[in-house]
Amino acid sequence: MSTPQVSRRNFLRTAGLGSAGLFLGLYLPDAAVAMVMSEEEAVAADVYTELTAWILIKPSGQITLVSHRAEMGQGVYHSIAQIIAEELEVDLASVDIQFAQGNEKKYGSQLTGGSSTIRGAYKNLLKLSASARQVLIMAAAAKWSVPVTECYAASGHVIHKPSDKKFHYGELVVDASKLQAPKDVALKPRSAYKLIGKPLHRKDTPLKTNGQAIFGIDKRIPGMVFAAVERNPRLRGKIKSFDDTEARKVPGVTNVIKIAMGVYDMDREGVAVIATSTWAALQGKKALKIEWDDSGFEHVNTPEIYRKQREVLKTEEGRLLKTQGDPNGIINRSKDILDVVYETPYQSHATMEPLNCIGHHRGDTVEIWGPVQAPNWIQDYISKKMGIAFDKVIVNMTFLGGGFGRKALMDYPHEALVISKAIGLPVQVIWAREDDITQGPFRPGISYRCQGVIENNEVSAVKFRTAGQNNDHFRSGDNGKANRSTSEGWLKPYFETIKNISFADVLFQTPVPTMFWRSVYASTNGFAYESFVNELAHKAGKDPLAFRRQYLKEERAAKLIDKIEEVSGWRNKGKTKGFGIAITECFGTTVAQVVKVSKKKGEKLKIDQVWAVVDCGWYVNPDIIHAQIEGAIVMGLGAATIHEITFKDGLVEQRNFYDYKMPRLTDIPPIEIHIMENDSDAGGIGEPGLPPFAPALTEAIFDLTGKRIRKLPFDMASI
Amino acid sequence: MISLNINDQNYNIDADPEMPLLWAIRDLVGLTGTKFGCGVAQCGACVVHLNGEAVRSCVTKVSRAQNQKILTIEGLSKNNDHPLQLAWNEADVPQCGYCHSGQIMSAAVLLREKPDPTDEDIDQAMSGNICRCGTYPRIRKAIHMAAEITRKGGMAK
Numbered sequence: 001m002s003t004p005q006v007s008r009r010n011f012l013r014t015a016g017l018g019s020a021g022l023f024l025g026l027y028l029p030d031a032a033v034a035m036v037m038s039e040e041e042a043v044a045a046d047v048y049t050e051l052t053a054w055i056l057i058k059p060s061g062q063i064t065l066v067s068h069r070a071e072m073g074q075g076v077y078h079s080i081a082q083i084i085a086e087e088l089e090v091d092l093a094s095v096d097i098q099f100a101q102g103n104e105k106k107y108g109s110q111l112t113g114g115s116s117t118i119r120g121a122y123k124n125l126l127k128l129s130a131s132a133r134q135v136l137i138m139a140a141a142a143k144w145s146v147p148v149t150e151c152y153a154a155s156g157h158v159i160h161k162p163s164d165k166k167f168h169y170g171e172l173v174v175d176a177s178k179l180q181a182p183k184d185v186a187l188k189p190r191s192a193y194k195l196i197g198k199p200l201h202r203k204d205t206p207l208k209t210n211g212q213a214i215f216g217i218d219k220r221i222p223g224m225v226f227a228a229v230e231r232n233p234r235l236r237g238k239i240k241s242f243d244d245t246e247a248r249k250v251p252g253v254t255n256v257i258k259i260a261m262g263v264y265d266m267d268r269e270g271v272a273v274i275a276t277s278t279w280a281a282l283q284g285k286k287a288l289k290i291e292w293d294d295s296g297f298e299h300v301n302t303p304e305i306y307r308k309q310r311e312v313l314k315t316e317e318g319r320l321l322k323t324q325g326d327p328n329g330i331i332n333r334s335k336d337i338l339d340v341v342y343e344t345p346y347q348s349h350a351t352m353e354p355l356n357c358i359g360h361h362r363g364d365t366v367e368i369w370g371p372v373q374a375p376n377w378i379q380d381y382i383s384k385k386m387g388i389a390f391d392k393v394i395v396n397m398t399f400l401g402g403g404f405g406r407k408a409l410m411d412y413p414h415e416a417l418v419i420s421k422a423i424g425l426p427v428q429v430i431w432a433r434e435d436d437i438t439q440g441p442f443r444p445g446i447s448y449r450c451q452g453v454i455e456n457n458e459v460s461a462v463k464f465r466t467a468g469q470n471n472d473h474f475r476s477g478d479n480g481k482a483n484r485s486t487s488e489g490w491l492k493p494y495f496e497t498i499k500n501i502s503f504a505d506v507l508f509q510t511p512v513p514t515m516f517w518r519s520v521y522a523s524t525n526g527f528a529y530e531s532f533v534n535e536l537a538h539k540a541g542k543d544p545l546a547f548r549r550q551y552l553k554e555e556r557a558a559k560l561i562d563k564i565e566e567v568s569g570w571r572n573k574g575k576t577k578g579f580g581i582a583i584t585e586c587f588g589t590t591v592a593q594v595v596k597v598s599k600k601k602g603e604k605l606k607i608d609q610v611w612a613v614v615d616c617g618w619y620v621n622p623d624i625i626h627a628q629i630e631g632a633i634v635m636g637l638g639a640a641t642i643h644e645i646t647f648k649d650g651l652v653e654q655r656n657f658y659d660y661k662m663p664r665l666t667d668i669p670p671i672e673i674h675i676m677e678n679d680s681d682a683g684g685i686g687e688p689g690l691p692p693f694a695p696a697l698t699e700a701i702f703d704l705t706g707k708r709i710r711k712l713p714f715d716m717a718s719i
Numbered sequence: 720m721i722s723l724n725i726n727d728q729n730y731n732i733d734a735d736p737e738m739p740l741l742w743a744i745r746d747l748v749g750l751t752g753t754k755f756g757c758g759v760a761q762c763g764a765c766v767v768h769l770n771g772e773a774v775r776s777c778v779t780k781v782s783r784a785q786n787q788k789i790l791t792i793e794g795l796s797k798n799n800d801h802p803l804q805l806a807w808n809e810a811d812v813p814q815c816g817y818c819h820s821g822q823i824m825s826a827a828v829l830l831r832e833k834p835d836p837t838d839e840d841i842d843q844a845m846s847g848n849i850c851r852c853g854t855y856p857r858i859r860k861a862i863h864m865a866a867e868i869t870r871k872g873g874m875a876k
Contacts, residue, residue: 073814073852201811208816209807210799211752211792215817218751226746251735278755279735279742352756352764352817352851401754401817402851433757623811627857631814634853657761657849664846668855
């Protein structure tokens with residue numbers, strides 16, 4: 001994907017929009033090569049003119065739309081274009097798409113996380129695209145000297161209705177870029193959409209079936225070399241000494257240097273092997289002999305972590321995030337308390353594309369190319385950490401071979417720049433799979449103490465406390481406040497019906513660096529809280545689905561419950577065993593899942609089917625939603641039943657896919673997905689499908705066997 | 720110098736004979752469609768065809784591939800129209816897409832040997848390929864679709 005050349009022209013202000021994407025007309029592909037040319041020159045050279053930050057049009061008519069967010073599988077590369085094309089009135093098939101560089105002023109936040117792209121940007125994108133269409137129409141009307149009202153836009157053209165004369169957008173874009181868009185451009189009602197809401201084929205699919213998609217690891221820069229780094233296996237230690245004699249003998253190895261990479265509050269030391277190929281760098285890395293200084297921090301052991309978490313949950317109240325009524329009073333006077341602990345494991349993100357990044361440190365300017373989720377965070381971090389002006393930190397996004405939160409951290413781009421600075425060349429740093437699995441940061445392992453009181457077959461009090469590492473404290477350094485994410489995943493309508501309830505977290509830290517993982521807190525909270533809802537239902541003698549209907553009275557939740565009951569066959573299941581349900585909220589979207597399991601004598605427990613119903617409000621592409629929910633269920637299956645990261649004497653015990661195993665094609669049950677139709681604001685899609693799976697599965701197992709699973713992962717073969 | 724024949728083109732590269740074919744293809748020849756996933760033959764992201772057989776190029780020494788016929792994803796078809804590619808596009812199988820060069824190359828051998836594979840055949844042929852995004856239901860569906868496309872006369876290689 002080459003950066004298109006674009007002409008400089010005057011800003012065009014569109015009134016009444018947010019700060020992002022305010023301007024029509026200026027595009028700087030690279031600060032170093034910004035061109036100034038006359039209109040005639042621009043037309044002759046067929047360079048792009050910008051009509052909003054997301055829409056580039058050449059005089060010849062070619063249109064490029066911009067993805068300002070990272071594409072890591074969730075589909076925004078396509079979905080952003082599907083939104084723009086709707087109001088811009090262009091054929092999606094004929095447009096090109098390119099990734100934006102990091103530029104928060106222009107695009108707003110580019111952090112691709114929290115399933116925020118579509119829900120955060122769609123209203124603005126619709127408005128901007130409609131405004132762009134409108135100025136194109138105005139430009140055509142002016143050229144023809146006809147009233148604007150006699151013109152309309154379709155398929156990349158403006159057409160004069162009475163005469164059938166037409167211009168393509170390329171013939172209008174230079175004039176249009178000088179016009180001011182009207183304040184209020186009417187947006188289409190949902191019923192008039194031609195593209196939005198349709199299961200259109202993803203524009204990135206063809207690139208991903210013939211090897212043409214460029215992921216970070218595929219990016220090549222003239223003169224670049226390769227590097228691999230041996231980092232401290234205990235994640236915090238320092239280098240005492242190292243011997244690179246053997247490493248330097250590996251053919252292709254050109255240099256070996258000691259470096260440090262920033263990870264939160266640490267500068268993690270490592271030894272970088274620079275070489276002419278990835279293979280030589282990896283071989284050189286293996287040949288290093290390093291003596292580490294691992295003093296001054298705790299060497300963690302997994303059983304110890306969970307023992308300590310249980311311990312603090314016995315005695316400490318933690319910091320209250322939310323409380324209503326008097327759960328403590330009720331629990332203290334009650335003689336029959338449901339009081340259980342749920343445990344969730346540390347996990348690696350294990351993206352299929354191992355971490356990698358190209359860095360080029362040019363002195364007062366630095367540039368990176370790579371699979372990154374957070375271009376603006378990188379700019380901010382590198383600027384401060386390396387003393388480079390913010391706008392001299394240039395961040396280029398490639399396709400990401402998976403992200404899941406890991407690629408939102410700034411450590412690996414920083415490391416690439418540290419090495420580039422030392423050797424004076426652009427360098428691609430590659431992480432071996434063993435680095436990826438052993439080095440973290442990881443999803444934190446969290447323990448949950450769940451207490452509840454049932455009186456007269458109804459819930460009278462619920463009290464949740466968590467103990468586990470959390471990013472809220474780790475990142476902010478503010479340990480005085482409650483972790484804001486402690487109730488993530490919990491459905492808000494429960495607060496209407498459960499009058500006495502509280503959420504708190506007990507501060508718990510280890511030296512292990514942690515990071516957001518797909519669905520973030522909901523990925524583990526969902527298991528504990530929704531499992532506990534199931535436990536409360538059983539204690540109250542109620543059917544778990546009926547229990548939710550009783551306690552979730554809000555209209556959308558009620559409809560969701562009706563739908564999952566209908567599609568899963570719950571209503572007619574009679575005495576058939578093996579059904580489990582869970583419902584979670586995650587990033588503005590609520591997902592209900594029912595899992596059905598069965599077990600034949602002498603055979604392994606089998607997941608017969610998973611049903612999911614998704615309420616994400618306004619949506620763009622139902623097929624992408626289906627794909628995301630399918631994928632999230634598979635990822636949830638792996639995290640619940642197959643893999644976990646464990647520590648022994650401060651070392652991660654897993655290394656590669658042979659001991660951090662993944663679900664395979666043979667492990668996948670049939671999955672059926674339904675989307676609720678309503679006009680509510682858009683919710684997220686990349687993450688919300690994951691949290692309800694584990695609690696629905698373990699409830700199904702409870703329904704079948706009477707065995708309650710409170711610790712993940714568990715082995716399906718052991719049931 | 721090692722000479723490789725990849726996608727019917729000859730390349731002479733200056734490679735350590737011990738270098739895995741994967742890195743020779745990616746770093747020295749410059750074809751990046753074949754992916755690095757694990758380096759230990761666990762994930763299948765690096766699958767290419769060596770004389771028509773699916774091999775894990777991350778553990779295949781480049782010397783072993785010398786003067787043999789190598790096929791990578793870039794050479795599977797000229798116009799992205801191998802029945803598997805057509806099916807993969809029709810079913811929108813990829814999410815992040817990183818593993819799918821390897822998925823398609825594994826499936827291509829399956830389809831050549833079993834033009835109408837059963838689910839069990841697919842299980843056997845494809846369980847060596849990991850997809851972290853969880854596109855497995857669509858992989859299965861697309862392989863069946865590709866068999867159908869082939870039966871109806873779509874291009875087969």
